[in-house]
Amino acid sequence: MKIFITAIFALCFISSVQATEVAVVDFRSALLQSNIGQEAAKEPKQKVAEMDARLKKEQEDLEASANNLKRDELTLSQDEFKKRRAELAETQNKIRAMAANMQRQAKELEQQLIQSLTPKGEAALKSLIEERKLDLVLNRQLSLYATGASDITDELVKRINKDN
Template identity: 80%
Template sequence: MKKIITAIFTLCFIGSVQATEVAVVDFRAALLQSNMGQEASKQPREKVAQMDARLKSEQETIEASAKDLQRDELTLSEAEFKKRRQSLAEQQNRLRAMASDMQRQAKELEQQVIQSLTPKGEAALKSLIEERKLDLVVNRQLSLYANAGADITDELVKRLNEGN
């Protein structure tokens, strides 16, 4: 009798266990790596490059001023030295603020690109989920471990490129 009950319990337990199909994806990377993502991010990349060039130019100017101040330190009056050192400190503060503002602008530009591409990306991901009959898709950054076969980022990039 115990064997029959155990067999029935085992059959019921096996029937209740379902395999869960899980995949991971880096949605942001897939959007940006796709052809449409590369095209959409051309103009923002140019803006960031221009901002970076401006920042480097300002940095070179400040470095030249610092070298001049160091060179002239012994020949300047104490008041003039303090005045130039204060001016240099203000320039450095403006440069830091400029760099921070440029980083913020670069992030905003990237967010705008991602937002504009998200609907197409979601549609491609949905079709991929349906095709592979996935039960769960997790953002790759949130997973501790994922088998390489579970990562569908490259497949999503291909799907986005095909849809273009």
């Protein structure tokens, strides 16, 4: 009886001790580094660059206006100086709002890009999971520690490129 109980315990213990294949991946990065991601990102990058150039021009104009006001400060009447300073502050607030709006638009463009690429990336990841017989795949940013061998981001980029 003792041997029988020991055998059952050993079988239960052996079946519970299985190797778990775990990998980490930076899915977003893999999508953006892939060929289809690079191609799809061209238009959003151009839009962001245009918005950035427009913002820089507005900031340069504001700086020039501030320098002009500083230069003319002693020659302007107090009322005119206050008026121009208020206009300058209003312009500065508009530029801040413009910058915030542009950041929001850039983030939305990136989210749309990721969303459009996700199905292809998921298909490539699923095939990689099946091929490597992975039990668990974690987002790289959520893991505290992972060896380089457990990071499959580069493999995922190659698989996306191969499949598309």
